[in-house]
Amino acid sequence: MTSTTAHAAATTLLRFATAGSVDDGKSTLVGRLLHDSKSVPADQLTAVERVSRSRGRGAPDLALLTDGLRAEREQGITIDVAYRYFATGRRRFILADTPGHVQYTRNMVTGASTAELTVVLVDARNGVVEQTRRHAAISALLRVPHVVLAVNKMDLADYAESVFAAIAEEFTTYAEELGVPEVTAIPISALAGDNVVEASAHMDWYAGPTVLEHLETVPVGHGLATRHARFPVQVVIRPQTAEHPDYRGYAGQIAAGSFHVGQEVTVLPSGRTTAVAGIDLLGESVDVARAPQSVSLILADQLDVSRGDLIAAAAFAPPVTQDIEATVCQVADRSLAPGARVLLKHGTRTVKAIVKDIVSRLSLDDLTLHPEPGALVVNDIGQVAIRTAEALPVDGYADCRRTGSFLLIDPADGTTLAVGMAGRAFAEPAAEALERDGEGWDF
Structure with a gap:
């Protein structure tokens, strides 16, 4: 394993989604994050610059880095969920840039369903609007543990602290009513780059983190490894080789918690109880495996287990x-x-x-x-x-x-x-x- 590969394996992964109303600047924010963190390949940046020039724009339109569909480019809006992958020295990221139109709210559900953080954008000139409340509610519904309120286009509001404070208070109050556990409000200008990757020189009244600093330091993991053990069986493995003539493994991804050799487990929906006799991870036997690792579990008894069954910790099996x-x-x-x-x-x-x-x-x-x-x-x-x-x-x-x-x-x-x-x-x-x-x- 090279040092680069080892470093990538050691860094944590954050899945996050962006949401907001039409023209609040979601795609521009994502493009700014990718550009200023130097995560854009040279050929892709060149293509964006070429398209931007053809439209008479003096600077690259960073929104084009995520608006990949032809209809999106033509209309200047985001329609589909655009996934992007990038990394910094501190963390790896999978982001989902979701649409702002009301008729594409379902796409926001798709993008945020696996997210551990949602960035909700608000235009500083418009404040909290219906779609802002809708996206906050969906974040609460999907139990996204961290929400960032990015008050965008502060450059068009004269970088006024009072504008930011009023929007942050209104949104935070609404989010608390929904039961959102944590809201971090950040004033930004995605177009100018203020407080996205680099701290803004125009808002010395703000002493908090930039968007990227917060993304790099927010706790991740959803607590999956500390939940009760859950293992949906994807496939039954029966190689029947001379070396392992009686091998029967149950392969899949651990959905929550951890499993260890000797642990008492229940197979559902049958309710039969047995113990974990072995765990195979990447072709090697291990004593313990945790979510979200993909493994093969070997059970002590030959039970009738097939795809669709759930193996769970016996003491904490679901109903x-x-x-x-x-x-x-x-x-x-x-x-x-x-x-x-x-x-x-x-x-x-x-x-x-x-x-x-x-x-x-x-x-x-x-x-x-x-x-x-x-x-x-x-x-x-x-x-x-x-x-x-x-x-x-x-x-x-x-x-x-x-x-x-x-x-x-x-x-x-x-x-x-x-x-x-x-x-x-x-x-x-x-x-x-x-x-x-x-x-x-x-x-």
Whole structure:
């Protein structure tokens, strides 16, 4: 292993997403991060400079580094989720630049579903708007542990501290009502580069970190390694070689917690209990493995285990149920109504299911609930009751994002209809706020 490879392996990985209203400067911020951290290949930068000149712009349009679709370039907006990978000396990053248009809110759900941090941009001239609240609510819904409020275009607001302070206070108050655990507010100008990678000379009243400094130092890990052990089985390995004629390994990625040799585990949904006899990691036997490592588990007993089963710590196994109450975000253009027959994909298992009821729809403007909406349409967020044909081991989403989430799929053509999160929609503070208005998420 070279020193460069060893260094990359030793650094931590942060997955983060950007969100905000149209023209708030998300793509420009991402482009500035890539450019100023020297993470743009020379040929790509040359291409951006050429396109920028053809449009009569004196400086490179850094938004073009992420707006890769032809329709995006033509309209000057972000439509699809653009993923980019870059690294600094302190950390590796996977970022998702998500659309700002209301009709592409579902794309923000996709981009933030695996994120540990969300950067919500606000135009300093416009302040907190409907889409700002919507993106904050989605971050809370998806249990993203860190939120950065980037008040952009401060250069167009004369770098006024009072403008920044008012926006930061309004957003932070709203986020606290949602139960967002942490908000870091940073005044920036993505176009000019103020407080993105380098500290701004125009805002000496701000003493906090730049965007990149915060991204490099924020805690990561989601606490996956400290959660109760969860292992969805992807495939059963039976090599049947002369060296290992009786080898039977269960391969997959550890979703949460850790496994060690000798640990007592339960196979779900059957409920059979056994012990971990061995763990294979990258072709070698190890005593301990942790999330999110991909391994093969060898069990002490020959149980009936197949793809879709869940191996869990015996003392902390999740409940097995056919009735799931959850919050879903409708991502398909077609509606979701009571009685709909769907496929539910949970972990590595897909089962038939029926939507028993659409209990309520959440208004992101004022966090009020509208009971019995009749159906959910694209971008709606609502509480549903689902009955599955087979029992599934389902955690609450607040306890484990991986084993508490699922997809609803159209069995006719395979279209993803909705993404779901089992259990409460928001953290306790938001639930209490809703109950004060006379309605609560009663799961």
